[in-house]
Structure formats: C-alpha cells, structure tokens
Amino acid sequence: MYKILEKRDLNSAVTLMVLHAPLIAAKVKAGQFVIVKIDEVGERIPLTVADFSKEDGTVTIIFQAVGFTTRRMRELKAGDYLSDVAGPLGMPTEFGAPKKAVVIGGGVGCAIAFPQAKTLHKMGVSVDVIAGFRSRDIVILEEEMRGVCDNLYITTDDGSYGEKGFVTDVLKRLLDEGNCDLVIAIGPIPMMKFVSLLTKEYGVKTIVSLNPIMIDGTGMCGGCRVRVGDEVKFACVDGPDFDGHLVDFDALMRRNSFYKSEEQHACRLGGALNG
Amino acid sequence: MANMSMIKVPMPEQDPCVRNKNFLEVATGYTEDMAVEEAKRCLNCKTRPCMSGCPVNVKIPEFIGLIAERDFEGAYKKIKETNALPAVCGRVCPQESQCEGKCVRGVKGESVAIGRLERFAADWHRTHFEDEIPPIIKNGKKVAVIGAGPSGLTCAGDLAKLGYEVTVFEAFHSAGGVLVYGIPEFRLPKAIVKHEIEGLKKLGVDIKTNMVIGKILSVDDIMDIGYEAVYIASGAGLPMFMGIEGEDLVGVYSANEFLTRINLMKAYLDEYDTPIKRSKSIAIVGGGNVAMDAARCAKRLGAEHVYIIYRRSMDEMPARGEEVHHAFEEGIEFKILTNPTKIIGDENGLVSALECVKMELGEPDASGRRRPNPVEGSEFTLEVDSVIMALGTSPNPLIRTTTKGIEANKRGCLVVDDNLQTTKDGVYAGGDAVTGAATVILAMGAGKKAAESIHEYLSK
Numbered sequence: 001m002y003k004i005l006e007k008r009d010l011n012s013a014v015t016l017m018v019l020h021a022p023l024i025a026a027k028v029k030a031g032q033f034v035i036v037k038i039d040e041v042g043e044r045i046p047l048t049v050a051d052f053s054k055e056d057g058t059v060t061i062i063f064q065a066v067g068f069t070t071r072r073m074r075e076l077k078a079g080d081y082l083s084d085v086a087g088p089l090g091m092p093t094e095f096g097a098p099k100k101a102v103v104i105g106g107g108v109g110c111a112i113a114f115p116q117a118k119t120l121h122k123m124g125v126s127v128d129v130i131a132g133f134r135s136r137d138i139v140i141l142e143e144e145m146r147g148v149c150d151n152l153y154i155t156t157d158d159g160s161y162g163e164k165g166f167v168t169d170v171l172k173r174l175l176d177e178g179n180c181d182l183v184i185a186i187g188p189i190p191m192m193k194f195v196s197l198l199t200k201e202y203g204v205k206t207i208v209s210l211n212p213i214m215i216d217g218t219g220m221c222g223g224c225r226v227r228v229g230d231e232v233k234f235a236c237v238d239g240p241d242f243d244g245h246l247v248d249f250d251a252l253m254r255r256n257s258f259y260k261s262e263e264q265h266a267c268r269l270g271g272a273l274n275g
Numbered sequence: 276m277a278n279m280s281m282i283k284v285p286m287p288e289q290d291p292c293v294r295n296k297n298f299l300e301v302a303t304g305y306t307e308d309m310a311v312e313e314a315k316r317c318l319n320c321k322t323r324p325c326m327s328g329c330p331v332n333v334k335i336p337e338f339i340g341l342i343a344e345r346d347f348e349g350a351y352k353k354i355k356e357t358n359a360l361p362a363v364c365g366r367v368c369p370q371e372s373q374c375e376g377k378c379v380r381g382v383k384g385e386s387v388a389i390g391r392l393e394r395f396a397a398d399w400h401r402t403h404f405e406d407e408i409p410p411i412i413k414n415g416k417k418v419a420v421i422g423a424g425p426s427g428l429t430c431a432g433d434l435a436k437l438g439y440e441v442t443v444f445e446a447f448h449s450a451g452g453v454l455v456y457g458i459p460e461f462r463l464p465k466a467i468v469k470h471e472i473e474g475l476k477k478l479g480v481d482i483k484t485n486m487v488i489g490k491i492l493s494v495d496d497i498m499d500i501g502y503e504a505v506y507i508a509s510g511a512g513l514p515m516f517m518g519i520e521g522e523d524l525v526g527v528y529s530a531n532e533f534l535t536r537i538n539l540m541k542a543y544l545d546e547y548d549t550p551i552k553r554s555k556s557i558a559i560v561g562g563g564n565v566a567m568d569a570a571r572c573a574k575r576l577g578a579e580h581v582y583i584i585y586r587r588s589m590d591e592m593p594a595r596g597e598e599v600h601h602a603f604e605e606g607i608e609f610k611i612l613t614n615p616t617k618i619i620g621d622e623n624g625l626v627s628a629l630e631c632v633k634m635e636l637g638e639p640d641a642s643g644r645r646r647p648n649p650v651e652g653s654e655f656t657l658e659v660d661s662v663i664m665a666l667g668t669s670p671n672p673l674i675r676t677t678t679k680g681i682e683a684n685k686r687g688c689l690v691v692d693d694n695l696q697t698t699k700d701g702v703y704a705g706g707d708a709v710t711g712a713a714t715v716i717l718a719m720g721a722g723k724k725a726a727e728s729i730h731e732y733l734s735k
Binding site: 023024027037041042043044068069072083084085086087088089215216217218219220221222223225226227232237248251254255257258259 | 446492529532550623624
C-alpha cells in the first residue's frame with residue numbers, strides 16, 4: 001500500500017498527489033514513469049513522475065481526471081492509500097549537453113515539462129519554457145515553471161491569458177532567433193506532432209514523451225508499441241522519450257483512441273499527460 | 276482387483292455450448308468413487324516408467340495406490356513430498372507427453388489418468404483440510420527469488436522448508452506469474468493459485484509485489500542488502516510479432532496483452548475497471564496452448580467467429596491435444612496450413628480483414644517438422660475486426676542488462692551450468708528465463724533444482 005501524503009487540485013480537472021514510495025524515489029530520474037492501481041478492481045495506468053524527493057521518500061504524480069480511473073483517483077484524499085505503485089519504469093531522459101533548450105508543455109503535459117526544465121536548469125542549461133493552455137482558468141504550475149527557466153511564455157487558445165495562439169507560434173519565434181539546440185515537447189499528441197514538424201525544418205533535436213496504452217510497463221504486453229522511424233519500439237521499455245522527428249504520431253493517435261467507447265477510459269488516451 | 280478397462284474414467288465437463296459462454300472451469304473433477312475406480316487401473320509396475328516422465332519425480336504409483344485405498348489425504352501428502360503445486364500441475368501439465376506418455380496401460384488403450392488423479396487428491400485436500408505447517412528451523416540466511424511464477428514459487432517453498440529466509444520479488448501487483456496472467460480461469464481457477472500462494476506465505480515466504488527488478492533494484496543491489504544468493508525466475512515475457520504490414524493497426528494485440536487484460540486484470544467482469552474489446556470476428560495467429568487460451572477467451576467474450584490461423588497441419592500443432600479438442604468442441608474454427616501475409620485496415624485504421632496465404636508442407640526443417648511453404652496465388656482474406664499474435668515469447672532483458680556478469684545466449688536466454696548457476700557467482704536462474712517459453716512443470720522442476728543448488732552453495 002502506498003500512502004497519499006498530499007493531494008491538491010491544480011485546476012478543475014488536474015490533480016497533484018505526493019505518494020510515499022521511498023524505494024522508487026531513491027532510483028527515479030527525470031523522464032521515467034510509474035504504474036499506479038487504486039485498489040483490487042482498479043486498472044493499471046502509467047503516469048510520468050512529475051517530481052520526487054529522495055530525502056522524503058516521495059514521488060509526485062499529476063493527472064487529469066478525464067477517464068474512469070483518473071476520475072476515481074481524484075476522489076481520493078490525503079491519508080488514503082493506492083494499492084499499487086510500480087516503478088521507476090522506462091528510460092530516463094537523455095538530455096545530452098545542450099547549450100540552450102526550449103521546453104514545451106501542453107495543458108497537463110506541463111506537469112512533465114516542469115521536471116524536465118528543472119533538470120536542465122540545474123545542469124546550467126539556458127532554458128525557455130513555453131506552456132500552452134486552452135484558457136486562463138486551467139493554467140497550472142506557472143510559478144513553479146517560472147522558477148526553473150530564463151523565460152516563461154504562456155499561450156492560450158482563446159487569448160484569455162498570455163499570448164493568444166499556439167505554442168508553435170512562440171516556438172517559431174525562438175527558433176528564428178537561433179542558438180536553440182534542444183526542444184522537449186510534452187502534451188497532446190497533435191501538439192507534439194506539430195512541434196516536431198516545425199523543429200524538423202530547423203534541424204533542432206526534439207524529444208517527445210509518449211503515453212500510449214500499456215498494462216504492465218515492463219515490455220510484456222506490447223500494447224504500447226509505437227513506430228519510430230523504421231522500427232517498432234515499446235514505449236514502456238525503450239521510451240517513453242523518443243526522437244520527435246521519427247515518431248509516427250498518426251498511428252499513435254489511432255491506437256490511443258482504441259478504448260474510447262469502453263467506459264470512457266480517456267485517462268489513457270494521452271489524457272493523463274496531455275490536456 | 277485391478278480395473279482392466281481400456282479407457283480412462285471420463286472426466287465430467289461442462290457442456291461445450293454452455294461453457295463457451297462462461298469462465299467457469301471446463302473440467303469439473305472426479306468424484307471420490309470415480310477417482311477410486313480410475314486409481315484401480317494402475318498396475319503398480321515395479322519399474323515405474325511414469326515417474327521417469329515427471330520433471331519433479333512425483334511418486335506416482337504410491338499416491339495412486341493410496342487413492343485406491345480411499346486414503347485421499349495420504350495420497351495428497353505423497354504428491355506434496357516432491358511437488359509444490361499439485362492442484363496446478365494436475366490441471367495444466369502436458370501429462371500425455373510426460374507421466375501418462377510412459378504409462379504401460381497406454382500401450383494398449385488409454386494410460387492411467389494420472390493428471391486427473393493428482394488434481395483430485397489436491398482438490399480433496401483443499402476442501403477437507405487446512406495445510407499443515409512443517410516444523411522449520413531457521414538458518415538465518417537470506418535468499419532472494421525474482422519472479423513469483425511457478426519456478427520462483429517452487430524454489431521459494433523448498434528453500435523456506437530448508438530454513439532460509441526467502442523474499443520473492445514480483446513485478447506485477449499480484450503473485451502467480453503465468454498462472455495468473457496467462458492461463459485462463461476456465462483452465463485454472465485463480466482461487467487455487469491463491470490458495471497455493473497463501474500456503475507459501477504460511478511457510479514464511481515473503482512476497483513483495485510491484486518490484487520490477489532491474490529498475491527498482493538491480494541484482495547487485497539485492498546482494499548488497501544482505502541476500503546471499505539469488506534465483507532469477509523472471510520467465511519469458513516478451514511477445515513476438517510477425518513484422519507484417521498492418522500490425523500497428525487498431526485491434527492487433529499480442530496474446531500477452533489480450534490474456535493479461537482478461538486473466539490478471541479481470542476485464543471480463545463488470546466490477547473490474549480494465550477495458551476489453553468484445554470482438555465479433557477474431558483471428559488468433561499461432562498453434563500453441565497460448566493461442567488456444569486466447570481463442571477460447573475470445574469465444575467466451577461473445578465473438579461469433581474465432582479463427583485459429585496456423586501455418587502447419589494439425590499433426591505439428593504444439594498445443595496439447597486436450598486443449599485443441601476443447602477448442603474444437605467450443606466452436607473455434609481452425610484454419611490450418613494458412614499463414615497471414617497482411618493485416619488490412621479501414622479508413623479509421625481499425626482492423627477489417629486478414630490476408631492469408633495457403634501453405635503446403637515440404638521437407639523437414641531444423642525443428643524436425645516439415646517446413647511450410649506458401650502456395651503461390653492462394654491468397655484469400657478473412658473478415659475480422661481483431662487479430663491476436665500468439666507466436667511465442669522470449670525472456671525479458673531487464674535483469675541481465677542492469678547487472679554486469681549475467682550472460683545470455685543469442686535468443687536472450689540466460690546461460691547456466693548444470694547446477695543452474697549463471698555466469699555470476701551466487702546467482703542462479705531457471706524456468707523460461709533460461710529455456711525460453713516452455714511448460715509450468717519444467718519451470719517448477721528448475722525451481723526445485725535451483726533450491727538444491729543454492730542450499731549446497733550456501734552450506735559450503
């Protein structure tokens with residue numbers, strides 16, 4: 001059993017939970033994920049680790065209540081328990097040695113973009129963060145992100161906060177300014193797709209973090225297979241990070257919509273990460 | 276007076292048309308009288324050929340003799356002397372190629388129903404007695420077992436009885452391995468697996484779930500925290516795909532995914548949250564027990580057409596005869612000498628058909644079976660909405676890639692010596708992680724052997 005030490009709603013749909021999981025906290029690195037299960041009848045869902053503290057033995061997850069399981073999870077309170085948390089799974093992000101990075105979060109994807117920016121910032125890399133949301137009322141982690149970058153750009157689709165427009169509008173400007181040598185994009189699949197298309201034109205290395213359907217998270221089910229260039233990769237063991245210029249986003253989008261009709265398990269339609 | 280009937284006492288079974296709509300056990304088990312009658316068919320041969328076919332050396336004529344004398348508890352105890360999981364083995368062992376395959380009665384007529392009798396004794400015990408906990412003298416030494424499948428559990432039980440403090444690390448949220456994620460409820464009720472695992476816990480075995488070794492701890496980490504030996508029984512969990520066009524379409528699964536959703540996550544029960552698609556028409560590619568399990572699950576989930584697509588003929592089919600027979604009875608449609616060439620999708624990327632080619636058998640290949648060759652121009656399509664790939668599995672590289680010194684062969688199987696020690700001192704391995712996908716009983720045999728080797732290693 002894994003105790004929920006803290007639970008905080010970040011907006012009307014996105015929730016942060018701090019879990020007591022010392023063994024995982026001791027090993028986890030930025031980019032890795034855990035699989036959580038609420039109770040005996042629960043399903044296993046993957047959630048990328050948003051933050052962790054080795055000292056406190058805690059792992060933080062942030063999820064959007066869009067599917068059956070994530071809605072059930074949102075009902076839990078601090079002091080409650082999750083029956084299962086397995087991890088750390090997947091490969092840590094390979095940042096390389098960039099000079100200037102642009103980290104892009106889309107909606108709840110900011111939950112994962114934040115630790116990436118934080119890690120790069122700690123490495124001494126110059127970091128710009130672009131955070132895109134539909135509207136002002138769902139903006140999350142603004143202060144946290146501002147604290148780990150040189151410049152924070154917020155965009156909203158409806159212009160109710162920050163710049164009106166999409167993250168790609170700001171990204172194009174930054175790319176035109178030059179000297180950016182790494183882009184990390186985490187958010188809805190269409191966002192990652194269009195970011196990758198844009199950066200490809202500029203020839204800038206782009207890492208995306210995928211969240212496909214999976215069960216075990218250890219390479220066993222093959223549900224998370226994704227086409228990357230000429231190869232079929234399993235996101236759970238080979239990823240979840242991949243070269244955005246090589247990922248077949250259209251096939252991924254189709255596969256992630258497979259269970260849409262079954263009880264609206266939208267939590268795994270990319271929704272858990274991607275708003 | 277021996278029962279000289281040429282055939283086994285028939286096993287009571289659910290009617291095929293009823294059982295293909297439920298997940299209850301297909302074979303309902305012998306009554307006491309049936310068991311006694313069947314037990315009397317055993318000739319109690321002095322040479323005991325049956326025992327030579329058993330990977331864990333169950334004292335077969337002895338336990339059958341006790342059943343014939345109506346000492347059912349005595350029979351159970353006799354089996355249990357060498358077999359940690361009799362209720363499981365009685366159900367899922369391929370007896371026809373092991374103990375029963377060597378039975379003298381099988382020369383003329385049917386062999387003694389050793390598997391059914393083993394199951395009977397185990398079930399009888401479970402419904403009449405609590406497990407006794409043998410007196411254990413702790414020796415203060417700690418051993419770690421990686422994987423709570425049949426091999427790991429067997430090894431853990433044997434070591435616990437020898438006095439070791441045993442911890443089993445399991446990656447999933449519950450113990451049992453292939454017995455819980457792979458083999459369906461209608462062949463092996465999960466309550467039985469649970470009972471066996473509870474028995475191990477009573478022996479003092481500590482099972483830690485959600486422990487993906489290679490990630491949360493490496494084998495070196497485990498040894499650093501005080502375990503003096505490690506047994507790797509992590510199975511063969513990686514699914515294979517064919518590499519044909521259309522495998523990334525929506526509606527194509529590995530058998531692992533399909534069966535795990537159903538068996539481990541219980542997606543077929545409304546009260547469980549994990550979703551499963553209910554296919555109308557589904558093709559399962561492969562001819563092993565896993566393919567039969569997937570096909571029979573699909574039927575029970577309501578599919579109108581369930582096809583087994585197998586590239587060789589019925590004679591080469593690796594699945595047990597009993598499983599093939601049950602699948603036939605339940606309305607599974609066999610497309611033999613047929614191989615998929617392409618999966619066809621609709622405009623939304625959903626599976627709509629499977630293109631296949633007919634095959635013919637040529638000269639024997641490396642496996643000794645006649646090599647199937649495509650018949651030119653024989654392509655045809657089957658209308659299906661789902662395709663399940665049941666082509667076999669290989670060992671997961673997670674453990675060996677995170678600990679130096681554990682070598683594997685080209686197929687990813689761990690290399691071990693005669694005592695099942697890997698290329699790393701104090702680290703042993705067995706079961707599917709070493710052999711590649713095989714049977715429950717062979718994995719159990721390896722678990723037993725590893726326990727002996729580890730005991731010897733730590734007694735030096």
